[in-house]
Amino acid sequence: MRGEERLQLLHEGAGHRVSSAWVEVVFDNTDGRFPIDRSEVRLRRTITAKKDEYTLDKKHINKTEVSSLLESAGFSKSNPYYIVQQGKITAMAAMTDAQRMELLKEIGGTRVYEERRKESLRVMQETESRKQQILSMLSEIEEKLRELDTERAELLEFQELDKRRRCLQYTLFDKELAKATADAARMEREAVKLRETVGSASTDQERTAAEGKELERQVKALEAEHSVAQGQARDLQARRQDLFAQHSRRELDIEELERRVRRAESREQSSRREMASVQKDLEEEQVKLKQLQQAAAAADAELSELQSRIKDADSRLAALYRKQGASAYRSREERDAELKKQLVANEHKLATKKQGRERTQEEYRAHNEQLMELSQTIGDLDAEVRALEVQVVDADKAHAEAHAARVKLLDDRKAKQREEEFADQALRTAQEEMRTAQSSYDKCMPNDVRKGIQGLDALRQRYGVDMSGVHGAIIEHIRIPDLFYVAVDTIAGNHLFDVLVENEEVASRLIRGLHQNNLGRATFVPLNRVGDMPEPQLPTDWGQDVVSLYRKIGTDAQFKPAMRDLFGQALLCKNKDVATEVCRKHDSYDCVTVEGEKFGRRGNISGGYAPPNRSRLAAYDNLMKARAQVVAAERKVKDVAAEVTRLNTAVEAASNQQESLEMARSKLRNTMRDKKQDLKRIREEEAELRRRVDGAERALAAYETEITRIEHEVSSLKRELASDMSSTLTAAEQNEVKSLNLAKTQLSEQLRGLSQKRDEAQAAVQACDAKITGVLKRREASIQEALSTDDAANDKAALSLRQADLEAVRRSLEEAKEEAGRSERRALELRARLDELHRQRDALRDEAGKREAAVADTAKALEGLDHKREVAAAKAADYERKIRELGSLPQEAFDKAYRDRSIADLMRAMEEVNAGLQRFAGVNRKALDQYLDFSNQREELGSRLKEQQASESKIRELITALDMRKDEAIERTFKGVAKNFREVFADLVPGGAGELVMIRAAGRAAAAEGEDDEGGGMGPSGSEKYSGVKVKVRFAGAGEAVSMRALSGGQKTLVALALIFAIQRCDPAPFYLFDEIDAALDPQYRTTVAAMLRRQAHDATNPAQFIVTTFHPQIVSEADRLFGVAHTNRISRVYAIQREDALQFLQAAEEHGQQGNSASHGAGASAADAKQQGKRARGAAGGTAAAADTRKRRRPPPRRDEEEEEEEDGVDDDGEEDEEDGDVDAD
Secondary structure, X not given: OOHXXXXXXXXXXXXXXXXXXXXXXXXXXXXXXXXXXXXXXXXXEEEEOOOEEEEEOOEEEOHHHHHHHHHHOOOOOOOOOXXXXXXXXXXXXXXXXXXXXXXXXXXXOHHHHHHHHHHHHHHHHHHHHHHHHXXXXXXXXXXXXXXXXXXXXXXXXXXXXXXHHHHHHHHHHHHHHHHHHHHHHHHHHHHHXXXXXXXXXXXXXXXXXXXXXXXXXXXXXXXXXXXXXXXHHHHHHHHHHHHHHHHHHHHXXXXXXXXXXXXXXXXXXXXXXXXXXXXXXXXXXXXXXXXXXXXXXXXXXXXXXXXXXXXXXXXXHHHHHHHHHHHHOOOHHHHHHHHHHHHHHHHHHHHHHHHHHHXXXXXXXXXXXXXXXXXXXXXXXXXXXXXXXXXHHHHHHHHHHHHHHHHHHHHHHHHHHHHHHHHHHHHHHHHHHHHHHHHHHHHOOOHHHHHHHHHHHHHHHOOOOOOOOEEEXXXXXXXXXXXXXXXXXXXXXXXXXXXXXXXXXXXXXXXXXXXXXXXXXXXEEEHHXXXXXXXXXXXXXXXXXXXXXXXXOXXXXXXXXXXXXXXXXXXXXXXXXXXXXXXXXXXXXXXEEOOOOEEOOOOOEEOOOOOHHHOHHHHHHHHHHHHHHHHHHHHHXXXXXXXXXXXXXXXXXXXXXXXXXXXXHHHHHHHHHHHHHHHXXXXXXXXXXXXXXXXXXXXHHHHHHHHXXXXXXXXXXXHHHHXXXXXXXXXXXXXXXXXXXXXXXHHHHHHHHHHHHHHHHHHHHHHHHHHHHHHHHHHHHHHHHHHHOOHHHHHHHHHHHHHHHHHHHHHHHHHHHHHHHHHHHHHHHHHHHHHHHHXXXXXXXXXXXXXXXXXXXXXXXXXXXXXXXXXXXXXXXXXXXXXXXXXXXXXXXXXXXXHOOOHHHHHHHHHHHHHXXXXXXXXXXXXXXXXXXXXXHHHHHHHHHHHHHHHHHHHHHHHHHHHHHHHHHHHHHHHHHHHHHHHHHHHHOOOOEEEEEEEEOOOOEEOOOOOHHHHOOOOOOHHHOEEEEEEEEEOOOOOOOEOHHHOOHXXXXXXXXXXXXXXXXXXXXXXXEEEOOOOOOOHHHHHHHHHHHHHHHOOOOOOOEEEEEEOOHHHHHHOOEEEEEEEEOOEEEEEEEXXXXXXXXXXXXXHHOOOOOOOOOEEEEEOOOOOOOOXXXXXXXXXXXXXXXXXXXXXXXXXXXXXXXXXXXXXXXXXXXXXXXXXOOOO
């Protein structure tokens, strides 16, 4: 077909012209009409401008293979009336008798006989021509031989010797040929044995390679584990060394702190001893001071008394002297004025002294009050210091406990972090194994299936498609022992990856998602379409050697129908012998062995070595185990990470608590230090106040003495002022002056001695007080400060912390030591196992190397043997050629006299013959060669002549037989068609009758029944025996039967239909396609035609499927399913309609006469039962109405490989219109 012719076949619709198109027919093959081991067969034809190709289930085939496939299913070229196009009814109605005869020949298959007869005649003519040529050549050769007969005597003798030579040569060649043939046969047997050895060794080598791969995988896994263990051991060893270094540093710190504590304790003891000594000295000095103070006080009292006596004496002397000196005043008034002046001065001085005394007393009281307050403050501060010291001790203890808790948490966190690292490594290993398992699992399925499965995951994850009603692939719901993995793989194949869904709606939704997002292809199995058929009866002749594979499979109850549909017809046999026997006796089962050898119900056998690691179920099982390991590892990582997070939080809280306690402890220490400093300062203030109080006491005593003196002097002045003025003293007064002066002198002497004594006593008191306050008190305070300093406490607290750290480090060191020991032992164990695996791998490699070397040696030996066999075969062929070159041999060459002789004897005889032939060196060798050549040619031509004569005889016999078979086929076909024509016409025309009459070439006619005298005895000229087939019919109410010329157009159409139905009954087809066969029929005949179609569709013995296009209601009323065809914008669409809508449409169309316009609609009808589940025949690219097959058998659920089929067909499997095509015009 040329390109322009192909383009004319492409559909022209609205828009741009398409460059390619395809049409697909889907056949239901559950009855096995096609010799294909599938329940559904898809035949597609694709046409483009450059190609016209056919595909069968997506595999390319040629046109001849398509014809052979259709003929094997009952679609014969000789009977093309299972598809009746428009115009064929009219053409058959207008046929002549001769044309009907040709039709009958075509139906009977006589065209094949005629073609063979023509071919035989042609061959016979060629044979006759070759025979004449051979006779001519024989005549010429005889003439040549007569010309060469003149040298007969010498030639005969030469021929005799030459005959002996050829006999000897033949015998030698034959012996060498037999020897070479025997050698070749022996080498062939040896080669067969070597090939078997190579095959067995190759199988062992493959098994060894598989074991080696498994060992390599184990080695890699162990190496990774060993590497992890070594890394853990190194980490633990490094941690151990780090802990050892920490332990050493802690010990050094503790030693230093212990030295410092010892020094501090030694200093404390020394200070306490010194404190005791100072306090003893202080007590002694205080006692001494008190004594000195008492002595000083006594001296002060004596001195005061003496001074008072002296002042009294001075006052009396002054009074006496004033009296004695009154003569110095001119008058008493002058004296009184002077006295008053002195009195005022003394009173003023007395008032000043009293004010000073009051101020001193006020200061004394204030100082005493301050001293009392300071004493109370000192007591309070001392109590606070003691309380702070207790709090500091408690804070140190709490800080040490918090530090120990934090160290323990840090150790726990380090352990969990190491555990987290190990868990992460285990997770990475598990993920790597899962990726390997996923890769192996992906390799077990085709690319488009893998993309489809991945596309379903993408629909759920990325596009949010509702996945309710999706149950996953079939392989996910199979539970079966490992032993039967290969058998299940062999039976199910890639159907293991079919996806189980609830119904067709779920499947359609997923298909739309895959198609719209270009996510690949997937096959879905709707569970509601998988019938719950009963479990098939198993053969019981073999007992437990034959069991149902379905019964070995475990699955959930809702998936059992799908498993029964897939594995219900599969039997698990003990071995292939049992499987062969079962298949021979039961052709409804597929048999499989545990090793995966399959014996199909169609006779196909498959098997061979099946590597276990390529099993789909094993790959899925490995993938599930790997995923479970990953889930467990992820859970472990999550738990450990959560524990690490918790420990991090705990460590942070412990650190915060430790910092808080450290701050509180530091604050307490600072507070205690401040309090101690305040206590020291206040004690110094107390000492200063005491000194001031003592000074005030002395000042008050001085004020009292001075006030007393002044008061005496004032009293004396007042007395003198009150006395009269006298300038002389009495004797008593003079004596008193003398005695007073004397007493004053004595008192002055005593005053000087007592003053010195008092000064000495005060100096002693001051010296003792200075020693107490300036030396002993300060030393006591210094020692107390040294005793109360925080250095020792800090050192002790630090020592306690370091000891706690040392204990924690020691425990961690012990744990690290134990962990390192375990890790090292684990690494050693893994190393030992790894070494063992290495030894096994090396041994396996050695064994593989030996086997490879053995295979190579065997292959080399086989190659050498093949070479020797080829040499022997070539030698035998050479001897055969030499024997053929000897030409025709005399009978003597085969005598025993030659065959029993040895090769040496034959060689000697050969030499003698050759010596005799040398005498004929001058003979006309050319003439002799010509004579021999001509003789050989004459013999060969004679043989060829006999062959040609035998061929001519056989060809004549074949022609006779073909003529007889052709006539028998014509008569047999005519009888069948005539009988069916009578029955069909009677059904179509109640009360009518019809018959076919065979017309002989001589003018006689044979009745439709075909009498014996006219039906047989046909001669060789059978092609001229009959000249045509006449049709005679009688309609109801008519008189006699009439021929076709006397019928109306509708009656002729009815007769043509009856003839078509009769032809179809002779050679039934699985389905029929009629295009407006009722167009020219009368209404009553349309009704009978529709009724006959329904009866034949539901016939119990030979049901068929009828697809009919019509514009009349009679066939619509009888159809099982109806489809409408809408043509809009140059595009035809097919959709299912109800019977009432179709009848209403036809009535409206008939009334308005709109049956032929471009927007017309046809109603498609079928005589099949549309309620039978899943039975359909679809026109994948056109507007042909489709209906279901009614044969009572089950078919598996339909597969939706491409959603575009739904879009193109416009009709779902359940007969409902797609949503996308819901805009089809139904008017």
